[in-house]
Amino acid sequence: MALSPPRRPGALRDRHGRGMRGPAVLAGPHGAPRQRTSRDRFDDLVLAVVTDIESRWERHLGLVEYAVEDAPQVPDDWDSGTVPLSSLVRGSGSRPTRLVVFRRPIEHRSDSRSDLEAMVLTVVVEQVAELLGIDPEVVDPRVGGGDE
Template sequence: MDPSAPHDAPIAPAARRRTRDRRGRGMRGPGVLPRTLGTPALRTDRERFDALVLDVVTILDDRWRAELGLVEYAVEDAPLVPDDWSTETVPLSSLIRGSGTTPSRLVVFRRPLEHRCETREELRAMVLTVVVEQVAELLGLPTEVVDPRFGSD
């Protein structure tokens, strides 16, 4: 404080700083409140990806259910590759053909797909491409027949 200033001089606004972040820990409390208590307000990346795959799979499965038969669809974070994996590419999906009463199994790997895409639209297009290619492989049909959107941009 300036010793020459009178004691009854007003304090400058810059000297008095109001903040709720007194100890530098950031904002307190939730940033977004849930609509219903006990449920998260925002979905996680994993939940959003699962919903994206479900949208694509539902459309294809409804269209080709009779020809496909029993198919299990799954999403995993990353593929388990052996230590002696020789190629530098990481699989984006896996298709295991069923036999008898065992259903076929189509697994989409989330992390490799997310790393290749910058936007949600690119991710949607990549998931569509991967799932259509696997379903076409399972049916033995060209990809354009399985889904007409496949050839379009």
């Protein structure tokens, strides 16, 4: 019977020669993971779309707060068959307009990263168009109006 060489104390296993794996490798400062979560990537995607639109329409938009939430709070007596992808609450007085994008319903309807990017763009552009009272194609020409 062959004996394996003694392991040195504290050595971690690397069974298949692929390098170290697992949470110990991924942990960053204060135990936070170094890899970005899907929530972080979604937030970045929404921020990129909002920044692009805001840079072109900020003069017309006024004060708008943008937010991302996981899912909408749908009442028990909700009679619509679909879950909303976003919410637009117009501001009044000193209260700003609030545009909320719901992450989970959008991710659920997207099959790929490009679908997700297109859906986030469409949702934000449609809400901004609603706020401004213009067609979505005017806000961003990448959003087509063929699905009406």
